[in-house]
Amino acid sequence: MTDHPRVAHEIYGLYKFRNVGDLAREVLDDTCQAKLDAGSFDQIENPLSCAVLIMKAFAESEAHATGAPSGPKNIETTDPKFIEWQSESPDPDLWHQMLPELNYDIPENVNLLYWIVRQPGCDRATAAGIFLMLYGQAIVGMPKDKSSAQFPGSLILDICERANSQGFARQELSLASIGYANDQRPLLNEMRRLFEERSIHSDENVPVPVGLFKDVLSGRPPQSRYTAHSEQVVSLDG
Numbered sequence: 001m002t003d004h005p006r007v008a009h010e011i012y013g014l015y016k017f018r019n020v021g022d023l024a025r026e027v028l029d030d031t032c033q034a035k036l037d038a039g040s041f042d043q044i045e046n047p048l049s050c051a052v053l054i055m056k057a058f059a060e061s062e063a064h065a066t067g068a069p070s071g072p073k074n075i076e077t078t079d080p081k082f083i084e085w086q087s088e089s090p091d092p093d094l095w096h097q098m099l100p101e102l103n104y105d106i107p108e109n110v111n112l113l114y115w116i117v118r119q120p121g122c123d124r125a126t127a128a129g130i131f132l133m134l135y136g137q138a139i140v141g142m143p144k145d146k147s148s149a150q151f152p153g154s155l156i157l158d159i160c161e162r163a164n165s166q167g168f169a170r171q172e173l174s175l176a177s178i179g180y181a182n183d184q185r186p187l188l189n190e191m192r193r194l195f196e197e198r199s200i201h202s203d204e205n206v207p208v209p210v211g212l213f214k215d216v217l218s219g220r221p222p223q224s225r226y227t228a229h230s231e232q233v234v235s236l237d238g
Helices: 005-017 022-037 047-066 080-088 092-097 107-117 124-133 153-163 185-198
Strands: 074-076 226-229 233-236
Touching (some): 092 226, 107 124, 124 153
Antiparallel strands (some): 074 233
């Protein structure tokens, strides 16, 4: 960084709150020099602005090198940035793990459930867990027009229709990991019976989610580096 002493001064001034060892300082030097030599900041006259941009590049490189996640250390599920973060860096294991922890009297958490169920990466066990938590079997066979009018009926209808059409391609997780039996086929048979009792015009009633429960959901526990707690807070472990 001897070629750019003003930028170097600003960078190390901003980094003084960090424990930057000799090796990390060498990597920082290399990052700065490479960015500057490439002319990435030719249009930036303020050394401080240039230093901040280089620090950001270094932090991203450092996180990638150490395998550290790029997400927040703590975030509330009610924060609009939560879905933005999960859209950019999906963590289906986290979605599954947090189901029993969150408070679904909070409207933003209800919206999050709808979002999860509609994601391509939503695991079949996660959709099944939401169905069971909301006692979806009580809604199966009911008229679609009434069920779809509000939560939870509209979400149960979404789950049932996806289960019986495109399905949930990701099938890695277990139901037992969130407190339910992996084998829900007895419940499936009961829902079939209820559907026959309740349905006059079957196309107009909430369908039985056959695709959700026809096979045992005996996968693995979720393995996210994040943990949900306190009804709406997600934190990085450790």
